[in-house]
Every structure is written in structure tokens, then in C-alpha cells.
Amino acid sequence: MERERIHRRLLQWYRHRRRPLLWRQRSWTPYEVLVREVMLQQTQSSRVEQALPAFLQRFPTLQALAAAPLADVLQQWAGLGYYARARALWRCARLLLERYGATIPEDERLLRRLPGIGPYTSAALLVFAFGRQDVPLIDTNIRRVLLRVTGLAATPPAPAQLRELARAWIPTGASAEWHEALMDLGATICTARHPRCSECPIGQWCRSAHRVPPPPPRSARREPEFAGLPRRLWRGRLLRLLVERNPLPLKHAAELLFGPAPSVEQRRWLLELVAALERDGLLDRRNGILCLPNAPQAPRESIPSAGEPR
DNA sequence: AATACGTGGAC
DNA sequence: TGTCCACGTAT
Numbered sequence: 001m002e003r004e005r006i007h008r009r010l011l012q013w014y015r016h017r018r019r020p021l022l023w024r025q026r027s028w029t030p031y032e033v034l035v036r037e038v039m040l041q042q043t044q045s046s047r048v049e050q051a052l053p054a055f056l057q058r059f060p061t062l063q064a065l066a067a068a069p070l071a072d073v074l075q076q077w078a079g080l081g082y083y084a085r086a087r088a089l090w091r092c093a094r095l096l097l098e099r100y101g102a103t104i105p106e107d108e109r110l111l112r113r114l115p116g117i118g119p120y121t122s123a124a125l126l127v128f129a130f131g132r133q134d135v136p137l138i139d140t141n142i143r144r145v146l147l148r149v150t151g152l153a154a155t156p157p158a159p160a161q162l163r164e165l166a167r168a169w170i171p172t173g174a175s176a177e178w179h180e181a182l183m184d185l186g187a188t189i190c191t192a193r194h195p196r197c198s199e200c201p202i203g204q205w206c207r208s209a210h211r212v213p214p215p216p217p218r219s220a221r222r223e224p225e226f227a228g229l230p231r232r233l234w235r236g237r238l239l240r241l242l243v244e245r246n247p248l249p250l251k252h253a254a255e256l257l258f259g260p261a262p263s264v265e266q267r268r269w270l271l272e273l274v275a276a277l278e279r280d281g282l283l284d285r286r287n288g289i290l291c292l293p294n295a296p297q298a299p300r301e302s303i304p305s306a307g308e309p310r
Numbered sequence: 311a312a313t314a315c316g317t318g319g320a321c
Numbered sequence: 322t323g324t325c326c327a328c329g330t331a332t
Contacts, residue, residue, distance in 0.1 A: 046318090081315080081316035083316090118329055119330090223314075
């Protein structure tokens with residue numbers, strides 16, 4: 001059958017990559033998979049491959065991560081962006097330590113209630129950490145590849161149907177490798193804009209091969225800016241400063257961001273950024289001094305029990 | 311339901 | 322060289 005040919009060819013292609021991805025080079029504990037997948041949520045795999053070993057060396061176990069002050073976790077996260085992910089991961093580790101004896105539950109409903117774990121990460125844990133064969137993992141790469149191979153790209157099915165389609169495509173006993181191979185293919189060959197169909201290992205069976213994909217729709221909205229830069233860039237700059245020189249007087253932060261004599265407007269903007277970061281739990285402000293939040297003072301976290309509606 | 315988040319990379 | 326873009330989670 002055609003599908004089985006595709007299975008064989010794609011798995012063969014993935015196994016014989018010139019430089020195997022980091023996660024193919026050894027086996028991983030569930031905790032390590034959790035850290036890896038949270039990192040992969042918004043960060044290209046090449047950068048995760050650089051940052052992950054250092055992070056795991058510093059926090060080798062879930063207990064080590066849970067015991068660390070948040071400030072240390074944020075510092076180890078420096079350069080990866082989306083610092084809220086690091087905080088969610090840290091909260092997740094503490095919850096798992098408190099409620100599940102530092103084990104990661106093998107249950108989608110429980111996983112989904114943990115901070116920072118959504119549909120992608122819960123499925124990734126089940127597939128990569130627990131070897132589940134019946135759980136489809138769908139990220140945008142996998143979605144794009146499957147829809148193209150099946151010729152459904154122009155008329156994508158509803159999420160529930162896509163799930164069933166993805167589940168039906170999992171080759172017997174090779175779920176983890178299959179999903180890794182699909183993501184790798186989507187990232188390197190079956191790309192969104194300019195797919196390299198002539199290099200594709202399964203191009204001969206692909207119903208969309210050598211067809212120009214429709215241009216993705218562009219977002220219409222502009223993000224809020226200050227002095228020509230989007231808010232999130234200022235936010236990232238401030239957090240980066242703080243990670244490098246924690247603690248940091250507000251006055252110094254203003255000078256480092258804006259120069260020796262910050263204007264009223266610039267100081268006002270800084271206060272906005274500080275307030276937003278405080279709300280997100282990524283920064284504390286005490287007596288005009290900014291600092292990274294510390295673990296011991298953090299309020300005890302709680303999560304709703306599994307039976308409650310979301 | 312629509313939007314914010316952030317960095318490196320594509321073009 | 323700058324401009325645009327990715328994409329899972331939380332809200």
C-alpha cells in the first residue's frame with residue numbers, strides 16, 4: 001500500500017540523516033523531554049540543541065529545577081526569548097513535585113492542566129516520553145506535511161478530522177520516530193514557502209508535489225510600538241538587562257535603555273514595561289530596584305483538580 | 311476569538 | 322541592509 005511505502009521511505013530518510021538531531025543521540029527521561037519540548041515550542045531546533053545541554057546540566061532533574069529560585073531559571077533561559085515559558089516550566093516542576101511525587105503523569109487530561117503544557121506539549125510527552133502509539137502529535141510542520149501529502153492542503157479538514165487522519169497515519173510501533181521525521185521533513189524540505197519537492201524522500205507519492213503553495217494570509221494588525229520598536233522588543237531588552245545585572249535600580253535601567261538623560265516619556269514607557277513584567281511574574285520591584293523574582297518568597301501554587309471544568 | 315510574546319533566519 | 326516571518330500557550 002502507498003501509505004506503507006511512505007512510512008518506510010520517510011523513516012529511512014530520517015534514520016540516515018547526515019547529522020542526527022540531538023534527541024536521536026541518546027534516550028531521554030520524561031523530565032528531559034518536558035524541558036526539550038517546552039524549549040521547542042517557539043524556538044528553532046538548532047538553537048534548542050545549543051541551549052538544552054547547558055540547561056539540563058544546571059537543572060539535571062525535576063527536583064533540581066523545582067528547588068531552584070526562579071531567577072536562576074530565567075538566567076539559564078537567557079537568549080531563548082519567551083521567558084514566560086521558563087516560568088511556566090518552573091511552576092510546572094514545582095507542581096509535579098508537590099502533587100505527583102516528582103513524576104510526570106502519563107495522562108493527557110492531567111498534563112493539560114499543568115502550566116505551559118498545551119495540546120502540542122502534552123501529545124509530545126505521551127509520544128516521546130511514554131511511547132504511546134495511539135496519540136497523534138500535530139504541530140504546524142506535521143499539519144502542513146500531512147495535508148500536502150494527502151492533497152488536502154486546499155481544503156483542510158476540521159481539527160477533529162485532522163486528528164483522526166493523523167492518528168491513522170501513525171505507522172505501527174514507530175510513532176515517536178514517525179513524528180520526529182515528519183517535523184524534520186517539514187522544517188527542512190516541506191517548508192511553508194518554498195518546498196524543495198525535488199529533494200523530498202516521499203515526493204513521488206505526494207499529491208501536492210511541485211505545486212506552488214498558496215501564499216499564507218498576512219496579518220492585518222500592527223503591534224504597539226515605542227520609538228519605532230515593538231513593545232515586545234523593549235520588553236525583551238529590559239528582561240535581558242535584568243538577567244545580566246540583577247538587581248538593577250530603575251534609574252540605571254532607564255539609562256541603559258535610553259541613554260544618560262531619559263525623557264519623561266521614556267521613563268513612563270519603562271514603567272509600563274515594568275508593570276507588565278510584574279504582572280507576568282517575571283520581575284519584582286522593591287524601593288525603586290528591579291530584580292528577578294525569587295523562589296522562597298513565591299506564593300504556593302495550586303492547580304485545579306482534574307474533575308473541575310476549565 | 312483574537313492577540314501578545316521574542317529570537318534568528320529568510321529574502 | 323532592513324523588513325518580514327515563524328508558532329504553541331495563555332488570556
